[in-house]
Amino acid sequence: MxxxxxxxxxxxxxxxxxxxxxxxxxxxxxxxxxxxxxxxxxxxxxxxxxxxxxxxxxxxxxxxxxxxxxxxxxxxxxxxxxxxxxxxxxxxxxxxxxxxxxxxANLRPATVFDALVDASTLKPEVVRGLDIMIVRELTGGVYFGEPRGISTLPNGERRGINTQIYDTHEIHRVARIAFELARKRGNTVCSVEKGNVMESGLLWRQEVIALHKAEYADVTLTHMLADACSMQLVRNPKQFDVIVTDNLFGDMLSDEAAMLTGSIGMLPSASLGxxxxxxxxxxxxxxxxxxxxxxxxxxxxxxxxxxxxxxxxxxxxxxxxxxxxxxxxxxxxxxxxxxxxxxxxxxxxxxxxxxxxxxxxxxxxxxxxxx
The missing domain is CATH 3.40.718.10 (Isopropylmalate Dehydrogenase)
Structure with missing residues (x-):
C-alpha cells in the first residue's frame, strides 16, 4: 500500500x-x-x-x-x-x-449535473451543461485591508471602516491561475471588477490586461463590471468559462453561481497557495x-x-x-x-x-x- x-x-x-x-x-x-x-x-x-x-x-x-x-x-x-x-x-x-x-486563489466550480437540471430555479435550457470556474482572490481586498474597525465620532455617531486595497503582485498571481485554468478549459477568461467607480477596480483591470498581453495573449480575455456579471449569471450563465475577480465580488458571485446548480450543498472549492x-x-x-x-x-x-x-x-x-x-x-x-x-x-x-x-x-x- x-x-x-x-x-x-x-x-x-x-x-x-x-x-x-x-x-x-x-x-x-x-x-x-x-x-x-x-x-x-x-x-x-x-x-x-x-x-x-x-x-x-x-x-x-x-x-x-x-x-x-x-x-x-x-x-x-x-x-x-x-x-x-x-x-x-x-x-x-x-x-x-x-x-x-x-x-x-479560491477555485469554485459551478457545474450542473444533467440529473439536476430541473433542480435549478432557472429554466433547464439556461443551465443545462453549465460549467463555470470562478477564481476568487482570497487573501487581499476589503476583507483584510487596513485601516478597518468601528469608531465613535466626536458628535456621538459611530463609523465603520473597511479598506479595499490591492497591489500588482496580488492581482497578477490570481490572474495567472485563471489564465492557466482557461488553457485547459474553454480558453476564455472574464475579469470582473468595478473599475468605473473604484480605483482598486481600475488597477485590477489594468494589471490583468498587462499580464494577458505579456504572457497569455493566446487566451481570450474579456472584462465585465461586477453588477453586470451578477445579472448575466442569471440571464446567460453559459457565456462564461473562467471568471477571475477580487475577494468581495468573488464571495458574492460564487454563491450566486452555486444556486444556478440547484443547491449550494452540491459545490466544492479549493483554496491554493x-x-x-x-x-x-x-x-x-x-x-x-x-x-x-x-x-x-x-x-x-x-x-x-x-x-x-x-x-x-x-x-x-x-x-x-x-x-x-x-x-x-x-x-x-x-x-x-x-x-x-x-x-x-x-x-x-x-x-x-x-x-x-x-x-x-x-x-x-x-x-x-x-x-
Missing amino acids: SVAGSLLLLPGDGIGPEVMRQVRRVIEWLGKRRGIEFKVEEGLVGGCSIDAHGVPLTDETMARALAVDAVLLAAVGGPKWDALGFDKRPEAGLLRLRKEMELF AADAQGKRKALYEPVHGSAPDIAGRDIANPIAMMLSFAMALRWSFDLQTEAELLEQAVENVLKTGMRTGDIMQPGMAKCSTSVMADTILREMDKLVAA
Missing part, C-alpha cells in the same frame, strides 16, 4: 462533522480498494475550538495545517457564537488559515455551503459538496486524477438513479439521508472499479 500524502481534517461546526464523516469513508475505501493510504490527522476549528480552547484556531492546529499536504475543512460558525467580536468568532479561524497558509520549487502548493479544500446549524445532527445534510471537495484534493494536491474522476463519476451516476437529499429533492425521486447517500456513492465506486 502506498502513502499518497498527509491530510488534516477539520470538521468544524454544525453539519461539518456529519459530512466529513463521509469523506473519512471514502479515504478508507481508497485504502482498501485502491491501495492508496493517507496519513490523516484531525483538529478543531471554529466554534468547537472556541468551546474547547477559547480561540477559533489554536497555534498548534495552525502549525499542523502548514505541515500537511492538504487541509480538508467542512464548515464553521453558528448562532451560538454570534455575540463574539469579529476577531474571536468562528470565522476568524478560517480567515487565519487562509492568511497564514497564503491561500490566495503559490507553487514551491517542486510544484507543490499549500491547499485547503472545503464545500461552499455553511454549517447549517438548523439541520445539524439529523443526518439529512447533503454530503456531496464535501465529497467533491475531497475529489479536488485528490486532483490538485495528490495528482490522483483517476481516483478524482472515479469519485466524481460515482456521484453523477447516483444522481442519475434519482437518489436525493432534501436540499435537491424533486418530485418522483427517492429522498435519502446523509449516510445513505454516501453508502450509495461508495457502492457505485465499487461497481465502477469492478467494471
Whole structure:
C-alpha cells in the first residue's frame, strides 16, 4: 500500500462533522480498494475550538495545517457564537488559515449535473451543461485591508471602516491561475471588477490586461463590471468559462453561481497557495455551503459538496486524477438513479439521508472499479 500524502481534517461546526464523516469513508475505501493510504490527522476549528480552547484556531492546529499536504475543512460558525467580536468568532479561524497558509486563489466550480437540471430555479435550457470556474482572490481586498474597525465620532455617531486595497503582485498571481485554468478549459477568461467607480477596480483591470498581453495573449480575455456579471449569471450563465475577480465580488458571485446548480450543498472549492520549487502548493479544500446549524445532527445534510471537495484534493494536491474522476463519476451516476437529499429533492425521486447517500456513492465506486 502506498502513502499518497498527509491530510488534516477539520470538521468544524454544525453539519461539518456529519459530512466529513463521509469523506473519512471514502479515504478508507481508497485504502482498501485502491491501495492508496493517507496519513490523516484531525483538529478543531471554529466554534468547537472556541468551546474547547477559547480561540477559533489554536497555534498548534495552525502549525499542523502548514505541515500537511492538504487541509480538508467542512464548515464553521453558528448562532451560538454570534455575540463574539469579529476577531474571536468562528470565522476568524478560517480567515487565519487562509492568511497564514497564503491561500490566495479560491477555485469554485459551478457545474450542473444533467440529473439536476430541473433542480435549478432557472429554466433547464439556461443551465443545462453549465460549467463555470470562478477564481476568487482570497487573501487581499476589503476583507483584510487596513485601516478597518468601528469608531465613535466626536458628535456621538459611530463609523465603520473597511479598506479595499490591492497591489500588482496580488492581482497578477490570481490572474495567472485563471489564465492557466482557461488553457485547459474553454480558453476564455472574464475579469470582473468595478473599475468605473473604484480605483482598486481600475488597477485590477489594468494589471490583468498587462499580464494577458505579456504572457497569455493566446487566451481570450474579456472584462465585465461586477453588477453586470451578477445579472448575466442569471440571464446567460453559459457565456462564461473562467471568471477571475477580487475577494468581495468573488464571495458574492460564487454563491450566486452555486444556486444556478440547484443547491449550494452540491459545490466544492479549493483554496491554493503559490507553487514551491517542486510544484507543490499549500491547499485547503472545503464545500461552499455553511454549517447549517438548523439541520445539524439529523443526518439529512447533503454530503456531496464535501465529497467533491475531497475529489479536488485528490486532483490538485495528490495528482490522483483517476481516483478524482472515479469519485466524481460515482456521484453523477447516483444522481442519475434519482437518489436525493432534501436540499435537491424533486418530485418522483427517492429522498435519502446523509449516510445513505454516501453508502450509495461508495457502492457505485465499487461497481465502477469492478467494471
